[in-house]
Amino acid sequence: MIIEVDKVTMCYKMTFDRVQSLKEYLVQLLKGKIKYEEFRALNNISFCVNKGEVLGIIGHNGAGKSTLLKVISGILKPTSGSVKVNGVVVPMLELGSGFDFDLTGRENIFLNGAILGYSEQFLNEKYDEIVEFSELGSFIDVPLRNYSSGMVMRLAFSIATVVEPDILIVDEILAVGDADFQAKSKARMMELMSGGTTVLFVSHSLPQIREMCDRVLWLDHGEMKMIGDTETVCNEYEIKE
Amino acid sequence: MSNSKLIKICALAIALYVIVAVSFYFISGDQLRYSFNESAMVNASNVVGEILSSQVLEQPVKVNADEITGLGIYAATYARENSGLLNVELVSDGIVIAESKVEISGMLDNSEFYLPINASISGKDKIIVRITAPESEPGNAITLYYGNKITNPDLDESNFALINGEELDGELCLRLYTRNFLFTGKYYWLIVAVVFLALIGCGAYIVKCNAAGKATAVVNLIAAFYKYKYLIKQLVNRDFKTKYKRSVLGVLWSFLNPLLTMSVQYVIFSTLFKTDIPNFVVYLLIGVVCFNFFSEATTMALSSIIGNAALITKVYVPKYIYPLTRVMSSAINFLLALIPLFTVVIITQTPFRASFLLLPLPIICLFLVCLGIGLLLSSSMVFFRDTQFLWGVLSMLWMYATPIFYPETIIPASIMPLFKCNPLYHIIRFMRIAIIQGVSPEPKAYGLMLLSTVIPLFIGLFVFKKTQDKFVLNI
Numbered sequence: 001m002i003i004e005v006d007k008v009t010m011c012y013k014m015t016f017d018r019v020q021s022l023k024e025y026l027v028q029l030l031k032g033k034i035k036y037e038e039f040r041a042l043n044n045i046s047f048c049v050n051k052g053e054v055l056g057i058i059g060h061n062g063a064g065k066s067t068l069l070k071v072i073s074g075i076l077k078p079t080s081g082s083v084k085v086n087g088v089v090v091p092m093l094e095l096g097s098g099f100d101f102d103l104t105g106r107e108n109i110f111l112n113g114a115i116l117g118y119s120e121q122f123l124n125e126k127y128d129e130i131v132e133f134s135e136l137g138s139f140i141d142v143p144l145r146n147y148s149s150g151m152v153m154r155l156a157f158s159i160a161t162v163v164e165p166d167i168l169i170v171d172e173i174l175a176v177g178d179a180d181f182q183a184k185s186k187a188r189m190m191e192l193m194s195g196g197t198t199v200l201f202v203s204h205s206l207p208q209i210r211e212m213c214d215r216v217l218w219l220d221h222g223e224m225k226m227i228g229d230t231e232t233v234c235n236e237y238e239i240k241e
Numbered sequence: 242m243s244n245s246k247l248i249k250i251c252a253l254a255i256a257l258y259v260i261v262a263v264s265f266y267f268i269s270g271d272q273l274r275y276s277f278n279e280s281a282m283v284n285a286s287n288v289v290g291e292i293l294s295s296q297v298l299e300q301p302v303k304v305n306a307d308e309i310t311g312l313g314i315y316a317a318t319y320a321r322e323n324s325g326l327l328n329v330e331l332v333s334d335g336i337v338i339a340e341s342k343v344e345i346s347g348m349l350d351n352s353e354f355y356l357p358i359n360a361s362i363s364g365k366d367k368i369i370v371r372i373t374a375p376e377s378e379p380g381n382a383i384t385l386y387y388g389n390k391i392t393n394p395d396l397d398e399s400n401f402a403l404i405n406g407e408e409l410d411g412e413l414c415l416r417l418y419t420r421n422f423l424f425t426g427k428y429y430w431l432i433v434a435v436v437f438l439a440l441i442g443c444g445a446y447i448v449k450c451n452a453a454g455k456a457t458a459v460v461n462l463i464a465a466f467y468k469y470k471y472l473i474k475q476l477v478n479r480d481f482k483t484k485y486k487r488s489v490l491g492v493l494w495s496f497l498n499p500l501l502t503m504s505v506q507y508v509i510f511s512t513l514f515k516t517d518i519p520n521f522v523v524y525l526l527i528g529v530v531c532f533n534f535f536s537e538a539t540t541m542a543l544s545s546i547i548g549n550a551a552l553i554t555k556v557y558v559p560k561y562i563y564p565l566t567r568v569m570s571s572a573i574n575f576l577l578a579l580i581p582l583f584t585v586v587i588i589t590q591t592p593f594r595a596s597f598l599l600l601p602l603p604i605i606c607l608f609l610v611c612l613g614i615g616l617l618l619s620s621s622m623v624f625f626r627d628t629q630f631l632w633g634v635l636s637m638l639w640m641y642a643t644p645i646f647y648p649e650t651i652i653p654a655s656i657m658p659l660f661k662c663n664p665l666y667h668i669i670r671f672m673r674i675a676i677i678q679g680v681s682p683e684p685k686a687y688g689l690m691l692l693s694t695v696i697p698l699f700i701g702l703f704v705f706k707k708t709q710d711k712f713v714l715n716i
Contacts, residue, residue, distance in 0.1 A: 022627045091557075098556070107478075
């Protein structure tokens, strides 16, 4: 058992206007206007994921998919319940969040790699592979602010996918760059997902889910609607749509 | 974590402790063993007349100390060269407990003269200083000043000086240099040994827990350090590299900044406001360098959480890493700024002494104070963006509340306790004593400095730990 999610509930307290200054807070407090509305993003979710399994997560926008991924990767702490994770989680939520645009590509590889939790030794070994995959060539020693946006995305993708983590979290298949690179990156993703790592995979594309996943979890407004083998859940989901 | 590695780390820590404890004993010197004191001299009003071979001058003094180390006398030579010896004895209950002979020719007219004399006076509350000049003849003798009731209205008549047993109408101008034993000196090795045994005990407990698979706070801390060492290195590297990127002088600014600030303040405070602080350049530069570090580190840590919002909402990294790395990169800047400081120390010919080896201690304390306040500010910033504007004003207030460019002596006694709540006051004072006076501060200064470090650090850690789970929801 590599991931155990036990009765996880996630509540947000929502104010209608987010109070961002002390003065505002006091004014609102004096007026008695601070009202919280409780919003349950996740409600009593329990499931397990086995090692090597690819679990698909489907649901509408706002069903709580991203919240669930954030809870599992440790970014959010659940209001109640617990999550047990045995291994290294590498999130692939959004590319290039850790880049510093004043540094060169080379420096960013090490910086971003460190943020994603790679070791120094690992990065030194894989450095050439990353550069080669990103097709940046001599641009690698140029500060990132001089890159085109496509180049930045290519570099970010190359760094993020070089790993072989215990658990990979994928929020939509990432396809970046021009057509050639898109094909290449998609192939890389497929290779990663079929390579024996445990994958949590969020997608709105049912064909992709059917193609990739061993099991599927269906979330609806924070409730766990269904969990089971891919065909059953996908068919049910299609009927309800 | 493997047990052999843990044992190695524990052994290393204990060995380090032994080295530090032993070398500290020699570096801190007398300051660790004694607290020094000097009495006030009465205001001079007249001289006692030539001290001749036929005269015995006696001055009873009240004492309250363990040892006497020296005497200051206020002598006059009648503006001529005199010869012979001055004989000073300390008498207690009719017994001479110490004696010191000095050449009269070495004394200057109308000035204080220090003569070393050593005696144990613990348990005594009154001794008599007996002064004779066995070789002095009229025309070849000195005299001493004394003060009467006109210049010193609150003199005690039972303490008046005696010449050949006849009472004078005042007290001799004497200054007593005394010292008391401190328990830190008396029991130093005992304290060291107790801490040593406690450390071994702790180490053994941690290793035992680790072998049994139980996690302890120390092991978690070491494990986290190993795990995030590389990330911390990278983030500090980034901060430091981007700081001076695209500036022409680059890292030279780390040297120039404190020097220029110091120069401006030096010009202002040495010409406009005359100060009489000895070695003012070094005095000022120590304050400037320390406060610059404090203000840079806290300001950078302040925005560390909201500035890294994009990362915090996407990747799990312990959140304390962000303020920690900001403070660390400022610390590198601070260490670079020590280079111009020591250059100035050399230029002003302040002698290098063993006490310089004590400097890592205040530097570590300063770092921890910055970290504590940085943690507090960074978490407060998440919930109230007003923090950054408030801190701008507060840090300015803090600067004026720290004796950076003015002497401690101008602080009114009534608000002194307020100043002593300021951790920077203790740290900067410690550094100044170690560098300018070249001695270790008194043991009390260590205690106050450590206390004033631990309090902000723990407040910062506590607030940060309590609030960090809510960061994601507010940035």
